[in-house]
Amino acid sequence: MNKIKCECGHVNPEGTVLCEACGKPIEGNQHIDGNDKKKLLNMRYDGSARRSQTYNKSIIDKIWSFFSSVKVGVWLIVVTLIASAVGSIFPQEMYIPADAASRDPAIFYEDRYGIFGLIFYQLGFHNLYSSWWYMILIALIGISLVICSIDRVVPLYKALKLQKAKRHETFINRQRLYSESESVSKEEIQQVKEKLKKQRYKIRDEDGHILAEKGRFSRWGPYVNHIGLIVILLAAMLRFTPLLYMDEYVWVREGQQLVIPGTDGEYYIENKRFLLETHDENDERFKDSLAKQGEMVPSNYQTDVIIYKAHESEVAGAEPELEKIIESDIRMNKPLKFDGYTLYQAGYQLNEFTNMSFKIHETNDSEEEALDSFTINLTSPESDYELDNGFRVVVDQYYPDYYLDDNGEPASETNYPRNPAFVLLIYPPGEVTPEVSFIGIGRNIDATGENQYKAGIEDFEMHNVSGLTVRVDYTLPLFIIGAAIFMIGVSQGMYWQHRRIWIHPKQKGVLLAAHTNKNWFGVKSEIEKAIAGTTIKMVEDQQELDE
Amino acid sequence: MSLEQIKKRKRNKKRNRLIFRTATLAVLLIAVVFALVSNFQKDKTIYSVGDKAPDFQLQQINNNNELETVRLSDYEGKGIMLNFWATYCKPCEAEMPYMEKLYPEYNEKGIEIIAVSLDATQLVVNRFIDKYELTFPIPHDTRGQVMDLYKVGPMPSTFFINPEGEIEDIVEGALTLERLEGHLQDIQPN
Numbered sequence: 064m065n066k067i068k069c070e071c072g073h074v075n076p077e078g079t080v081l082c083e084a085c086g087k088p089i090e091g092n093q094h095i096d097g098n099d100k101k102k103l104l105n106m107r108y109d110g111s112a113r114r115s116q117t118y119n120k121s122i123i124d125k126i127w128s129f130f131s132s133v134k135v136g137v138w139l140i141v142v143t144l145i146a147s148a149v150g151s152i153f154p155q156e157m158y159i160p161a162d163a164a165s166r167d168p169a170i171f172y173e174d175r176y177g178i179f180g181l182i183f184y185q186l187g188f189h190n191l192y193s194s195w196w197y198m199i200l201i202a203l204i205g206i207s208l209v210i211c212s213i214d215r216v217v218p219l220y221k222a223l224k225l226q227k228a229k230r231h232e233t234f235i236n237r238q239r240l241y242s243e244s245e246s247v248s249k250e251e252i253q254q255v256k257e258k259l260k261k262q263r264y265k266i267r268d269e270d271g272h273i274l275a276e277k278g279r280f281s282r283w284g285p286y287v288n289h290i291g292l293i294v295i296l297l298a299a300m301l302r303f304t305p306l307l308y309m310d311e312y313v314w315v316r317e318g319q320q321l322v323i324p325g326t327d328g329e330y331y332i333e334n335k336r337f338l339l340e341t342h343d344e345n346d347e348r349f350k351d352s353l354a355k356q357g358e359m360v361p362s363n364y365q366t367d368v369i370i371y372k373a374h375e376s377e378v379a380g381a382e383p384e385l386e387k388i389i390e391s392d393i394r395m396n397k398p399l400k401f402d403g404y405t406l407y408q409a410g411y412q413l414n415e416f417t418n419m420s421f422k423i424h425e426t427n428d429s430e431e432e433a434l435d436s437f438t439i440n441l442t443s444p445e446s447d448y449e450l451d452n453g454f455r456v457v458v459d460q461y462y463p464d465y466y467l468d469d470n471g472e473p474a475s476e477t478n479y480p481r482n483p484a485f486v487l488l489i490y491p492p493g494e495v496t497p498e499v500s501f502i503g504i505g506r507n508i509d510a511t512g513e514n515q516y517k518a519g520i521e522d523f524e525m526h527n528v529s530g531l532t533v534r535v536d537y538t539l540p541l542f543i544i545g546a547a548i549f550m551i552g553v554s555q556g557m558y559w560q561h562r563r564i565w566i567h568p569k570q571k572g573v574l575l576a577a578h579t580n581k582n583w584f585g586v587k588s589e590i591e592k593a594i595a596g597t598t599i600k601m602v603e604d605q606q607e608l609d610e
Numbered sequence: 611m612s613l614e615q616i617k618k619r620k621r622n623k624k625r626n627r628l629i630f631r632t633a634t635l636a637v638l639l640i641a642v643v644f645a646l647v648s649n650f651q652k653d654k655t656i657y658s659v660g661d662k663a664p665d666f667q668l669q670q671i672n673n674n675n676e677l678e679t680v681r682l683s684d685y686e687g688k689g690i691m692l693n694f695w696a697t698y699c700k701p702c703e704a705e706m707p708y709m710e711k712l713y714p715e716y717n718e719k720g721i722e723i724i725a726v727s728l729d730a731t732q733l734v735v736n737r738f739i740d741k742y743e744l745t746f747p748i749p750h751d752t753r754g755q756v757m758d759l760y761k762v763g764p765m766p767s768t769f770f771i772n773p774e775g776e777i778e779d780i781v782e783g784a785l786t787l788e789r790l791e792g793h794l795q796d797i798q799p800n
Contacts, residue, residue, distance in 0.1 A: 161764035
């Protein structure tokens with residue numbers, strides 16, 4: 064390790080570009096920041112030595128310097144970006160459509176997308192976002208973030224701490240804002256100092272060499288920002304532990320009692336009622352905007368529930384012994400919390416059929432006078448109904464969610480009574496051969512055309528369905544902390560600027576130079592104010608002259 | 611400062627740097643390993659090939675079968691085809707006749723077919739059973755407990771369980787007659 068002693072007497076670590084104390088460009092290192100080809104100095108990291116770029120002795124040092132490279136970091140991000148994009152070309156494994164001939168990913172992708180599907184599957188893109196290699200990519204970005212930050216913040220901190228007010232002349236005249244003044248009196252310099260102080264600069268004076276500095280704090284913004292990102296990554300990582308994070312969804316029908324998914328069968332939920340309320344269109348406050356909207360605007364989504372705790376049952380499926388623990392309502396943004404679980408109102412379906420009542424009348428009776436009537440419970444219909452007046456009805460087929468399938472045969476699309484239809488066998492009193500009818504919403508078909516009796520829908524009851532999100536999330540506070548730190552870092556770097564002004568006495572006159580990390584216009588106007596009324600010349604922007 | 615002292619300081623500094631870098635890399639490595647391992651274990655909550663099939667007990671609703679309840683652990687020593695299905699699921703319907711066709715033969719050879727119905731309405735299931743004249747036990751999972759236990763997604767899903775009670779294979783989607791027979795042979799007790 065070769066330390067470099069500058070002519071000002073300061074000893075710099077190897078790889079330093081600009082002397083930490085006086086700023087003199089160190090010979091032989093100017094290529095690092097590209098200063099050898101430019102008139103102006105590259106002030107990135109104040110010319111401090113990024114240590115990783117210097118020694119590569121042990122394997123640890125080699126790994127360290129690999130991750131310390133911003134170039135490597137950017138490439139990692141680009142690769143991750145491309146992988147994420149490619150993963151979205153075909154559906155992910157969990158979104159393989161249910162009607163696929165085979166949902167086995169080994170078969171599905173090739174079967175549907177040909178050779179590209181096969182490649183997609185074999186490279187593991189079908190389960191990209193939780194595949195080990197994708198997670199490793201994210202992890203590498205995280206590591207690169209940490210090491211890049213450490214490797215830059217430490218030398219930068221040192222260089223800013225060690226900087227002297229007295230700078231080498233080459234450092235001064237290779238700054239972007241620069242001027243030379245021939246003869247300047249001590250009083251004038253004193254006056255400038257006072258004015259800079261008034262603009263809240265911190266002034267250091269070493270044998271007449273003056274450094275005025277403000278907003279150094281702004282330089283730490285990016286690193287604070289990175290700390291926030293790392294906290295967020297950490298929080299995301301903790302979400303893998305089921306103890307800290309769980310996310311499930313459950314549909315519960317009114318009157319239904321179900322096991323709450325994700326609770327290992329420990330808790331059950333019963334939906335007492337789902338309520339969808341709308342704003343009153345006669346309400347003075349909302350009248351106008353509701354009229355403008357032209358439709359009902361919901362004001363409340365609510366599910367009234369009972370939560371039960373199951374006492375240890377021996378085996379899944381066996382009838383559990385349930386103890387009621389909570390009876391409450393769940394409204395949007397007003398979740399129900401119990402024992403670490405949170406239930407959110409997340410969805411609903413209105414108007415599923417609960418039961419239907421029918422009456423039987425003579426086919427050619429225009430009055431449709433009821434000869435007999437019966438009610439079918441649509442969630443648990445019986446197969447046989449013996450009626451009071453001697454009729455007997457057999458439910459031959461029941462389609463809870465009726466549709467005609469591809470072969471033109473009646474079938475049910477789902478489990479749920481959304482569009483119930485029946486094939487009913489009606490036995491008139493004393494008869495042994497039934498009459499066959501097909502009955503559904505808006506359908507009443509006589510199979511033979513010779514039926515003497517007809518069953519018609521007389522009445523029905525409906526129920527609603529609530530969609531609830533079940534969640535355990537102890538990682539949220541950490542996300543909030545991470546995001547807050549991130550925002551602090553962003554504002555720190557955005558709204559403050561690190562400004563430095565050097566006054567370098569030379570024989571009778573002075574050299575004046577200034578540097579800022581952003582908003583050059585701002586620092587110029589502050590200099591203008593400070594030197595007003597003196598013979599010191601206003602700085603010129605050498606970059607503009609350069610080009 | 612003598613040359614000796616300078617050299618010593620340099621050595622110390624170098625050593626400290628190595629310790630710091632090693633420690634930082636070690637912490638990061640531990641974090642990455644933790645993330646990968648827990649992600650791997652998350653997949654494990656879904657039972658996969660090689661795991662012991664979790665036990666359950668449900669009411670049996672097929673009138674062509676004399677059982678009243680079905681409990682998985684009662685079948686130890688037998689090969690089990692555990693099928694999850696529903697009447698409204700077309701691919702499920704397609705594979706049912708194959709299951710019924712092979713059932714008598716393979717039941718003799720020590721295999722049980724258990725087809726857990728995820729329907730809501732028993733009547734619908736009964737009519738379906740009549741239509742295809744199914745004879746194997748059909749437990750009815752009315753509350754979705756067993757579906758939740760086995761983390762069944764879209765249907766049909768079939769678990770082939772060997773006589774030792776371990777999951778030998780999981781098939782998502784419908785099976786053809788030949789593939790079904792092949793799977794049954796795989797779990798046949800010796």
